Amino acid sequence: MTAERFRELLAAYGADIARWPHGERAAARLLEANDPAALRQARADEAGLDAWLDQHVSLAPDRALARRIVAAAIAPPQRWSWRLAGRWSAGAAWWPGAGLTLTGLAGALAGAFAVSVALRQGAPAAAAADWQSRGTVFGELAGDGSEE
């Protein structure tokens, strides 16, 4: 172990010799013991950066996330993102739109039925019998919509 290699290890792995490559730790400690002033000062300087890095925190995941992940992992295979699901259910911006669309569709169907019944009441008997055979209230309308 040379002082140059000591400084290379310090620059790469930081001040804690326990983090250095296993095979070089003992030699590094011995070298520092023989030249304490310079190398210890260098290590103290590098420890300042380690102290900064140690301030970076990744918050511990909560239990709910762990439960969701286990459920997703052991579930039968289907590509599903809980986060995506959460966004859909939490945002829910599409629910009112879907409700309005369904309401509108129901109204249109009811209106078409009422018009058809009204027309039927004034139609000739033959046409009424023909309607029975066709089996649909829309049977008299031209397929291309030209009669609408």
Place this chain on the structure above:
Amino acid sequence: LNEHDPDAELLARIGRGEPEAMRELVARKLARLVALAERLLGRRGEAEDVAQEVFVRAWKQAARWQPGNARVDTWLHRVALNLCYDRLRARRDEEPYDEAQDAIADVAPIPEQALQARQRSDRVGACLARLPARQREALVLQYFQELSNGEAAALMEISIEALESLLARARRSLRARLMNEEIDKP
């Protein structure tokens, strides 16, 4: 690899379809994998998605696991790294990221000490995010994940010498940004 792998038996049980073993693996590794992905991607939400996908793959592939090739922890890191690479590549085409979108929603005031700790953490995170990707990856694997230099180099598919070079450059940049309060050049 002769070293005892503390997770090998657990993965064998997962391979036999034991949900309880899956819960144990998640309890052991979730925080570690989320931290890895969060530091590489800089986004908590994406990090949680990555962690979920890692565990889904672990459940599916555990039965085919070959003990002795690599430690389970290293293999989980490899899967997570690949998922992070995919996301980082996909970012090249996406809209600029609004950090506030992924920030923790805090409306209640927090104590001054906690606020300062968060500010320091955010500052380190911002400096990590500005590192070149390979430097950041080397530092995260070696320093934060505490992998050995051999494991980190193997995961990155580089030599030990190349790893040490990346680490030294990463630390030099961070030192300039964090301790000297100046912007260094890439």
